[in-house]
Structure formats: C-alpha cells, structure tokens
Amino acid sequence: MRDRVVVVEAPGRVGLVEQDAMPLRPGTFRARTLFSGVSxxxxxxxxxxxNPYLHVTWDADLGLFRxxxxxxxxxxxxxxxxxxxxxxxxxxxxxxxGAVGAxxxxxRTGWVADPVAERFVPLPDDLDPLLGVYVAHMGPxxxxxxxxxxxxxxxxxxxxxxxxxxxxxxxxxxxxxVALLTALFARRHGAASVVVLDPTPQRRQVAEALCLETLDxxxxxxxxxxxxxxxxxAGDRGADVVFQCRGQAWxxxxxxxxxxxxxxxxxxxxxxAGADAVRLGEEFHHNGLSVRCAQIGRVPRGLVPVWDRxxxxxxxxxxxxxxGDLIRKHLVTAVVPFEDAPVLLTDLAERRRQELQVVLAV
Numbered sequence: 001m002r003d004r005v006v007v008v009e010a011p012g013r014v015g016l017v018e019q020d021a022m023p024l025r026p027g028t029f030r031a032r033t034l035f036s037g038v039s040x041x042x043x044x045x046x047x048x049x050x051n052p053y054l055h056v057t058w059d060a061d062l063g064l065f066r067x068x069x070x071x072x073x074x075x076x077x078x079x080x081x082x083x084x085x086x087x088x089x090x091x092x093x094x095x096x097x098g099a100v101g102a103x104x105x106x107x108r109t110g111w112v113a114d115p116v117a118e119r120f121v122p123l124p125d126d127l128d129p130l131l132g133v134y135v136a137h138m139g140p141x142x143x144x145x146x147x148x149x150x151x152x153x154x155x156x157x158x159x160x161x162x163x164x165x166x167x168x169x170x171x172x173x174x175x176x177x178v179a180l181l182t183a184l185f186a187r188r189h190g191a192a193s194v195v196v197l198d199p200t201p202q203r204r205q206v207a208e209a210l211c212l213e214t215l216d217x218x219x220x221x222x223x224x225x226x227x228x229x230x231x232x233x234a235g236d237r238g239a240d241v242v243f244q245c246r247g248q249a250w251x252x253x254x255x256x257x258x259x260x261x262x263x264x265x266x267x268x269x270x271x272x273a274g275a276d277a278v279r280l281g282e283e284f285h286h287n288g289l290s291v292r293c294a295q296i297g298r299v300p301r302g303l304v305p306v307w308d309r310x311x312x313x314x315x316x317x318x319x320x321x322x323x324g325d326l327i328r329k330h331l332v333t334a335v336v337p338f339e340d341a342p343v344l345l346t347d348l349a350e351r352r353r354q355e356l357q358v359v360l361a362v
Contacts (some may be wrong), residue, residue: 031088142185164190253277
C-alpha cells in the first residue's frame with residue numbers, strides 16, 4: 001500500500017510523492033483521507049519561503065526564535081492541518097473501524113495514528129463531512145479568539161464562548177476564512193453588532209452572503225463611521241472588541257483605530273513580513289488600548305482545564321451545524337482533486353489564483 005504526500009521541496013516548488021504506508025501497530029488505527037482543507041496563510045508561507053521556522057530555530061523552552069538550524073527545513077513533508085478521514089483499519093478499541101473524523105496530519109492520502117498522541121474528532125452523522133475540515137484545528141483557532149475576548153473581560157471566570165461578545169459591538173478586520181468564521185462565532189454567541197472590514201470586494205460579497213454586515217476600509221474612514229455609530233458615553237465611542245485577522249500592518253493599525261478607549265484587539269493574524277507600519281504613538285497610546293495575541297497553541301492562562309481543544313472543536317461543530325449550508329455554498333470556493341495540489345498551491349502563492357477556501361478531495 002502506498003500513500004501520496006504533498007511536499008514543499010523549496011520555495012515555489014511543490015511536489016506529490018509516494019511513500020510506503022506505515023504499518024498498523026497495536027493501539028493504532030489507519031485513516032484514509034476524504035477531504036483536506038488548505039490553510040492559505042500558514043501553508044503558503046512555506047511555499048513562499050516566508051515562514052520563520054524555515055530560517056531560524058524556535059527555542060520552545062525560552063519562547064524565542066534564535067539563530068541556528070531551521071526548525072522546519074526544506075523539504076517540508078507535513079503541510080496542512082484540516083483533514084477529514086475514514087478509519088479503514090483499527091487495532092484499538094478507542095476508535096472504531098468505519099468512523100469518520102477530523103484530524104491534523106497534513107495533506108496525504110493516508111495516515112496511521114495513535115489516539116493517545118493524536119486527536120481524532122468524530123463527526124456527527126448529520127454533518128457534511130467536507131465541512132469537517134474546520135473541526136480539528138481551523139474552527140478552534142477562531143473559537144479561541146472569542147475565548148480570549150471573554151478572558152479579557154472575565155479572567156478565569158469564563159462560562160461561555162460568548163462571554164466576551166454577547167451584547168457588544170464587534171468589528172472583524174479581514175475577510176478570509178479565519179475572519180469570517182470568527183464573525184459567525186460572534187454573531188452566533190449574541191454580539192449586538194458584527195461588522196467585517198476588508199478592502200477586497202469579492203471577500204465582502206462572501207461576508208454579505210453569510211448575512212454579515214461589511215465596510216470597505218478604502219472608502220469612507222471606517223473608524224469615523226463606526227465611532228459615529230457606536231456611542232457609549234461622551235468621549236467613549238467605537239468597537240468594544242476588534243478581532244484582527246489579516247496579517248498586514250495596515251490591518252492592525254485599522255483595528256486599533258476602531259476601538260473605544262481602553263478596548264482590546266484580539267489578534268489572530270500571522271504577520272509574515274512584520275508590522276513596521278503600526279503607529280503605536282497614535283490611537284494605541286492616547287486611548288490606552290491593548291493587543292492580545294490569540295494563538296491556537298494556547299488558551300488564556302487559567303482556562304486550560306476547562307477550555308481544551310476538544311471543547312473548542314465541539315463549539316466548531318455547533319457553529320457548522322448552524323451555518324453549514326451558507327459556509328458550504330459561499331466560503332468553500334473550490335473543491336479540487338488531491339492530485340492537483342502542487343499546481344494549486346503554487347498558483348495561490350504566486351497569486352495566479354484567488355480562492356477563499358480550497359478543499360482537496362481524495
């Protein structure tokens with residue numbers, strides 16, 4: 001038995017290689033891929049050569065990038081984290097043969113997993129399995145953003161994912177997959193208003209098709225528009241919380257301008273080129289603002305025992321159940337054969353092709 005694997009051989013060079021399938025060991029199970037979602041931010045950073053793991057060493061003990069051997073050198077053989085698979089063999093009572101679940105083993109047609117070391121999230125029978133690509137990792141990224149907003153208000157006393165958005169005015173900067181799922185989470189959990197800001201007309205059209213309000217940041221100054229609309233008290237206007245989901249400096253600068261005084265930007269973006277244009281001497285300083293990074297690698301301090309990845313995946317299943325038809329119709333913009341992955345990834349990296357969410361079908 002052979003598995004096909006997507007490999008980034010060097011910047012701009014993506015291939016499809018065959019490997020011998022791993023043997024089934026006691027306590028493990030064999031999964032065959034059904035769908036594999038493409039994460040346009042993280043994955044394309046390896047295709048473009050802009051990911052810091054390609055150039056320096058990540059010191060996990062110190063939490064620092066340091067000079068040295070790259071943590072992830074080329075060839076990159078494990079790319080992607082949005083897989084849906086069917087269990088075709090099982091040597092463990094923990095995972096039944098025939099089960100369909102969400103996993104994070106990268107773009108490949110098959111995988112042997114140890115359920116003690118790796119996550120397998122069973123998908124409900126009433127859920128479109130293609131939408132399961134969001135369940136293991138991408139959806140939890142967005143849910144974790146809401147969790148950080150809740151912790152910003154309530155510390156460790158977070159009872160619901162909506163504790164940071166319920167009844168509040170929410171702005172979401174960006175119109176990619178992370179931004180749109182985050183906006184849907186905020187609306188699902190009771191935000192009083194949710195406005196998505198992105199300069200790309202096609203992305204705003206998708207947001208509107210998802211029944212989300214949008215603004216063009218290149219038109220009238222959106223900070224003036226929203227601060228005129230969203231009044232709290234005298235001298236206190238703007239968004240209660242902003243989710244920043246686009247990895248460019250102008251987006252973070254805009255997010256800061258949208259906030260009410262002493263508000264917080266929950267930042268889910270990956271700034272591959274840094275953020276040199278962020279002007280910390282302006283609104284950030286004069287309005288006493290905060291920026292809180294909501295990386296999926298950690299939930300807010302003190303919430304780990306209650307809000308683990310499994311709970312965030314359960315919240316994602318709830319979201320996809322609620323909006324699945326809209327997400328499938330408008331957010332998933334292309335489903336392509338697995339064999340087309342090398343051409344697809346290089347086209348996306350070189351901007352020869354524009355897509356929101358691509359799913360590889362095996």
